[in-house]
Amino acid sequence: MEQAALLEMIGIEKWYGRVRAVQGIDMKVGRDEVIGLVGDNGAGKSTLIKVLSGVYPPDRGKILWESKEVRLGSPRDAMQLGIETIYQEPALIDKVSIMRNIFMGREPIRKVGPLRWLAVSQMARESVKALEGVGLELRSPQAIVEQLSGGQRQGVAIARAMYFKTKLMILDEPTNNLSVKESRKILKFVTDLKAQGIASIFITHNLQHVYPVADRIIVLSHGSKVGDFNRADTSVDELTSLIVKG
Amino acid sequence: MNELNTPENNHSSRSTGRGTSFLLALRRFLLVKELASVIMLVVVILIFYVLSSEFMSLDNLRVILQMLPELGILTIGVTLLMISGEFDLSVGSVFALAPVLNGLMLFSGWNPLIAFILPLIACLGVGALNGIVTTKLNIPSFITTLGSMMVWRGIVLVISSGFPFPWMDTARPFQRILVGDLGIMRVSMIWYAALIIIFWIMLERSRFGNWMFAVGGSSRAARALGIIPDRVKICSFIIVAFLAGLAGMVQYMRLEAPLPSAGTALELDTIASSVIGGAALAGGAGSVIGSLLGSVLIRIVDSGLILAGAPSYWFRVFVGLLLVIAVAFNRLVERTIEKVR
Numbered sequence: 001m002e003q004a005a006l007l008e009m010i011g012i013e014k015w016y017g018r019v020r021a022v023q024g025i026d027m028k029v030g031r032d033e034v035i036g037l038v039g040d041n042g043a044g045k046s047t048l049i050k051v052l053s054g055v056y057p058p059d060r061g062k063i064l065w066e067s068k069e070v071r072l073g074s075p076r077d078a079m080q081l082g083i084e085t086i087y088q089e090p091a092l093i094d095k096v097s098i099m100r101n102i103f104m105g106r107e108p109i110r111k112v113g114p115l116r117w118l119a120v121s122q123m124a125r126e127s128v129k130a131l132e133g134v135g136l137e138l139r140s141p142q143a144i145v146e147q148l149s150g151g152q153r154q155g156v157a158i159a160r161a162m163y164f165k166t167k168l169m170i171l172d173e174p175t176n177n178l179s180v181k182e183s184r185k186i187l188k189f190v191t192d193l194k195a196q197g198i199a200s201i202f203i204t205h206n207l208q209h210v211y212p213v214a215d216r217i218i219v220l221s222h223g224s225k226v227g228d229f230n231r232a233d234t235s236v237d238e239l240t241s242l243i244v245k246g
Numbered sequence: 247m248n249e250l251n252t253p254e255n256n257h258s259s260r261s262t263g264r265g266t267s268f269l270l271a272l273r274r275f276l277l278v279k280e281l282a283s284v285i286m287l288v289v290v291i292l293i294f295y296v297l298s299s300e301f302m303s304l305d306n307l308r309v310i311l312q313m314l315p316e317l318g319i320l321t322i323g324v325t326l327l328m329i330s331g332e333f334d335l336s337v338g339s340v341f342a343l344a345p346v347l348n349g350l351m352l353f354s355g356w357n358p359l360i361a362f363i364l365p366l367i368a369c370l371g372v373g374a375l376n377g378i379v380t381t382k383l384n385i386p387s388f389i390t391t392l393g394s395m396m397v398w399r400g401i402v403l404v405i406s407s408g409f410p411f412p413w414m415d416t417a418r419p420f421q422r423i424l425v426g427d428l429g430i431m432r433v434s435m436i437w438y439a440a441l442i443i444i445f446w447i448m449l450e451r452s453r454f455g456n457w458m459f460a461v462g463g464s465s466r467a468a469r470a471l472g473i474i475p476d477r478v479k480i481c482s483f484i485i486v487a488f489l490a491g492l493a494g495m496v497q498y499m500r501l502e503a504p505l506p507s508a509g510t511a512l513e514l515d516t517i518a519s520s521v522i523g524g525a526a527l528a529g530g531a532g533s534v535i536g537s538l539l540g541s542v543l544i545r546i547v548d549s550g551l552i553l554a555g556a557p558s559y560w561f562r563v564f565v566g567l568l569l570v571i572a573v574a575f576n577r578l579v580e581r582t583i584e585k586v587r
Contacts, residue, residue: 094464107453
């Protein structure tokens with residue numbers, strides 16, 4: 001991995017009032033790397049991810065994106081760089097159609113003179129493509145999201161991220177609350193991402209899920225990084241004891 | 247009406263047999279947001295047709311069409327605000343505020359054009375204030391607008407001392423523009439139709455409309471997608487207050503009196519007609535066509551009861567029943583859709 005990293009976080013620190021949630025964390029992500037980010041509850045995984053997705057600015061430290069220093073002031077800033085976050089409860093609007101969800105906030109517009117309106121047929125066409133891109137077979141892009149299963153909802157959120165040319169996909173506990181079969185689909189998405197040259201950070205409690213798909217596994221404990229391994233150099237047992245001992 | 251039955255959506259289904267395509271057709275039918283109000287409209291028309299021979303007369307149609315725009319224009323706004331996930335209880339007071347301000351200005355000899363435009367601008371301000379207080383101070387809009395309902399009704403009474411200003415001849419040109427007589431209806435019906443088209447396009451075919459659904463459906467998700475919920479909500483409050491002022495002007499021009507008591511209890515009637523038309527109390531659902539159907543239903547019930555010789559007290563009973571039936575029907579449909587899935 002000699003080429004420049006896609007993302008580099010250096011000395012990231014974040015406080016909530018007098019509580020230090022994350023301290024001095026360094027982390028590198030290569031261009032098509034799958035990173036497993038593991039740790040117990042309260043280890044700082046979520047805080048680190050919120051810094052990276054633009055929700056909270058860090059109190060100290062630097063973020064380099066494609067070797068340039070960046071400031072992530074809002075989720076929009078992160079999205080514009082190509083960082084998409086898929087939450088455990090994906091950011092979807094239940095009562096609205098799949099296609100409107102895929103383009104929500106980034107709607108294509110048709111213009112005639114001073115008039116502009118939503119390019120609805122383009123939205124329908126492109127969402128079919130986006131859904132096929134992640135292997136999601138749904139009856140129609142007009143289906144209301146409320147009627148989808150948990151795995152399908154994750155699929156729509158992932159299809160959206162893929163459509164907008166994401167370079168780094170952050171998956172925050174995506175397999176929680178999913179059936180075994182649906183979890184397996186999400187894991188396949190992660191390996192597909194790598195094949196398409198997209199990096200991902202996969203946050204989870206579940207080592208059994210992340211171990212088979214990750215290139216590198218980073219262990220957090222009490223807000224600090226306590227381990228950073230190539231998968232080949234470690235085992236589920238070693239990781240487990242590291243998480244438990246901190 | 248709903249994106250499920252617009253032409254570009256018909257290429258989508260992958261039916262495999264006759265059974266599936268029937269189920270798909272059934273689903274599509276049930277998913278029409280305005281289904282409950284359409285069925286109720288048919289039933290109510292049939293009931294009043296049986297009860298009174300006058301009901302289907304041109305005279306009755308005239309009465310309905312004359313009064314419809316006042317309720318309908320306001321209901322468009324209330325529906326949009328409910329879609330964005332908020333309420334406005336102050337619409338009845340704003341409905342009286344614009345006419346009373348106009349009456350005061352004309353009575354004091356102001357230029358009629360300015361006296362017509364300034365009160366509507368004041369309504370925009372009232373809406374902005376409702377929206378800013380609700381979103382920036384994080385107060386439920388029920389409370390904010392309950393307060394502003396009292397404040398503006400009070401101000402209306404203070405300005406007018408409780409009596410309407412005399413009707414001024416300088417208001418005549420605006421009377422013709424807003425409510426001029428066209429035989430079966432007044433010009434206000436044309437304004438109403440235009441507003442329906444404009445706001446339908448805004449809601450169903452513009453980014454802003456898309457964001458209203460997002461913000462009302464889930465503020466958290468909307469924010470994660472880069473939409474700024476406060477901005478969308480404040481704009482919705484401004485729209486509803488403006489439409490309340492405009493609807494008030496329409497009634498004032500029809501009655502030729504800026505009544506300080508105009509619009510009393512109107513906030514509840516408009517919420518009722520929005521909900522009957524399929525708007526969700528929790529936000530994120532509703533439609534402009536539904537707001538039209540809900541308003542038509544309420545106007546039909548009003549005139550139908552009078553023609554059937556029922557005391558006017560029955561009006562509230564009927565509207566209350568329709569409201570509960572509409573919501574119950576929509577719940578039932580939701581469950582049926584789950585089964586058809």
